[in-house]
Amino acid sequence: MKFPQQHTLQQIATIIDAEFVGDSAFPVLGMNEIHVVNAGDIVFVDHPKYYDKALKSAATIILINKKVDCPKGKALLISDDPFRDFNKLTDYFKPFQKATQSISDSSSIGENTTIQPTAFVGNNVTIGNNCVIHANVSIYDHSVIGDNVIIHSNTVIGAPAFYYKNRSTGFDQLKSGGRVVIEKNVDIGASCTIDRGVSGDTFIGEGSKLDNQVHIGHDTVLGKKCLIASQAGIAGCVIIEDEVTIWGQVGIRSDVRIRKNVEIFAQSGVSKSLKEGEKYFGTPATEAKKWFREAASIRQIPRLLKNK
Amino acid sequence: MKFPQQHTLQQIATIIDAEFVGDSAFPVLGMNEIHVVNAGDIVFVDHPKYYDKALKSAATIILINKKVDCPKGKALLISDDPFRDFNKLTDYFKPFQKATQSISDSSSIGENTTIQPTAFVGNNVTIGNNCVIHANVSIYDHSVIGDNVIIHSNTVIGAPAFYYKNRSTGFDQLKSGGRVVIEKNVDIGASCTIDRGVSGDTFIGEGSKLDNQVHIGHDTVLGKKCLIASQAGIAGCVIIEDEVTIWGQVGIRSDVRIRKNVEIFAQSGVSKSLKEGEKYFGTPATEAKKWFREAASIRQIPRLLKNK
């Protein structure tokens, strides 16, 4: 998530009421989670275990709960609660804006695009040309939708990440300042949910097709020309490369990579990254051939027992 | 389900056109299913197998299809079809009321609460302060929602129980006169469904957080500070204690109890009550350690076969 314009370290420190280490004019361009940071980004860290990783990341501003040595060419923001202050920044730059009508005036809708009655289009949404947004679809603020995209009824684009910090006072949600970005020629079935990124984008690649009731978590990147069948659920921060086929009711856990041309059979549960071009089955998902061999061996057990 | 005011046995008998045994002024305060009855409640029973249980329950009025001896301090309503007449009472006290607008005038909506356009709020709904009800959410009549609750787009609160009597003429639904009650600080993701109770309440405890496409059945009680990930499905009449974590695509059958601090891994299918603090996996769900041991032993079968 980049800010609409460059800020100074001093300005950011003022917003979150924090002490800072570095030049007051140090440039701040945005904020991101550790796995997607660039120069100019703020990253936050609140546990000594991860200090080093954050300080050595590509981020140049570290929002941290201890006054450590500042790495060269970087700046620090010192906070007693970096998580809270990261949220404060998200709220500052991407505040929740109550909608005043079902299709926001601040949305940009392309030529020859149809928005059916009862659909909802939030603030600052961009929709390309030749799209159809069917009845009772809900599109949250800041979503970006390419040309020739069809979104079927009751699908939800851009709800926030399911991402909480467990505090003694209760679960505290990490606010989602990211977006959903859908490339051209994508079809999305009825009653799907595609969550927006926490600080980056959840991304649906060109020409991919989703069936009904598919769930895609925050910051997940789906490649081009993928097929996802009904009721599949893909957690957050998953990378799915091009031309992957995922059959019905498959579940994929967070932080794994599904390589090009993988096919995952129905109801499989994926807990690890998968190899290019392979077919997978079962929970936990294994190579399909291996799965079928194991299933066949189970049927031999009665014979083994009899031979005893 | 309590009636808005106390009725007499005579009045209730008149509504359902039934004979009664007991004082015509015997007080009737409400009606409930057998597992949640109190003094003053009507319970119904239509099979001799369950007569004893109903007659000895805490309910003080028994709607029954045989003129049995009336227990002391109780009353009977004699009906040729107690199921039908229980439904008649639900219809009488909680009739379906067509909505005349998308946010009912009879609903009570707290301060600083936002209802986004295209959301639907039924009759006699109560929503607390500082809530956000997102676009295309549907809230059925009589739902009760606490402070600081966020309900994401296209979620449905308060649809009736999936509960049918199999008659030769077809399935006959037990009408749902209960409610959904959501405590404060709860987040509910997009496209969830939380059914209302048949006679009692479906309950979501304080601070619990639900991801997208979660289903929760009628009369289920979810404790405080639970986490439920995407596409999990929890049947009716389940009790989930506090601080339980349920991962994606888990299924839980009806009438089981998930004790405090349980963690259920993704895609598990729970068919029995679970022990406090344990981790579970698989279908049917077993203790995770045991599951992994069994999975490892399956991989030994080829060696066993070779050694034969």
Next chain:
Amino acid sequence: MKFPQQHTLQQIATIIDAEFVGDSAFPVLGMNEIHVVNAGDIVFVDHPKYYDKALKSAATIILINKKVDCPKGKALLISDDPFRDFNKLTDYFKPFQKATQSISDSSSIGENTTIQPTAFVGNNVTIGNNCVIHANVSIYDHSVIGDNVIIHSNTVIGAPAFYYKNRSTGFDQLKSGGRVVIEKNVDIGASCTIDRGVSGDTFIGEGSKLDNQVHIGHDTVLGKKCLIASQAGIAGCVIIEDEVTIWGQVGIRSDVRIRKNVEIFAQSGVSKSLKEGEKYFGTPATEAKKWFREAASIRQIPRLLKNK
């Protein structure tokens, strides 16, 4: 899918700009997929492997990409891309019509039927008497709904089939010109999706009851008095006979037949046709008795290993 009136071979050839073989006045009544064709129907075929099947089917007009010998009493439409031209005909006879209001004037709504606010009813929809269509339901064009049908909130009736041809230029959707037909006394839970047929009808038989978040694919035929529990997913072109019970989170692949009185336990994955009156469990689903025997045998492996 039958056309609103009879056309001639010549007229159809003109619409798709194709050469034809046969009498220019040869009668054309409709168009269908190979498994549901009748006399008067157009069928399409674009692979030599299936030429024979198409030419010998009940269809009397074959849209084909080679000038083969025309069977007696039939006609041919010669096209370099039969798939594209089949879609062209669907678009011609069932064009997408933008809705101008949330309940179309061209819909027919029975007596004593309630459509709650925020529901969407498309063009040429027929709804019977004594129905309730709850808030935020979406009903696509041409759907047919019988008497005494209840559709709960946020359900989607009639989205198109998830059916694509894999071309080098991307996935090309086979357009859905079919309908959803729901017989009387059906209840459909909240947030279900029932897709319309490609050329025929997706059909829900009298008295069947669906729980929440159920998915039913295109052209699937569900019998009378079936029960389908929450989050079950049924692919396209499945035949489910009468009085079948399907528990929660079951998945059923396309093109199988589930015979009368079958019961499928929760989370099962059905990959084959199932025998009348049997109970099934597991993924892939096997007879429940057999499944439990196998599960018991797995628990014997540690003993086998110890005895080695």
